[in-house]
Amino acid sequence: MKIRGFLVILILAAAVVLVLRYMKSGKEELPVEVETFKNSFIAATRADLSTMAKEINTFMAMAGRTPNSLKEVRTSRFPIAGKKDSWGTLIKYQKLSVDMFRLISAGPDKIFDTQDDIVFNN
DSSP states (O other): OHHHHHHHHHHHHHHHHHHHHHHHHHHHHHHHHHHHHHHHHHHHHHHHHHHHHHHHHHHHHHHSSOOSSHHHHHHHTOOOTTOBOTTSOBOEEEEOSSSOEEEEEOTTTTOSSSTTOEEEEO
16 A cells, blocks of 8 residues: 555656646747647648549549549549548649649648648649
């Protein structure tokens, strides 16, 4: 019983030390950690857009044209319709011409046609 009480006190002391350390250094490191987290979401979304573009390009090679929508690509053999970006917003597809298309993520603000949109043009 005495050992268990000692362990509880030791764990609580360690928790207090960690909280004090975080409070001391957190003000400097927290914005950097938040920015790193945001950049990882942006990188993941860019990778998703690139993967989707490869699937659309494969569809184009098979069909000889750009798809009219992502649903059309989905009905072939590539399950990309309804894909969302890292923030949970559906990715927008735009057919630009017979051989050109654009994929757009609304970005961190989840609003299309703003500065933080992530755009992939083929």
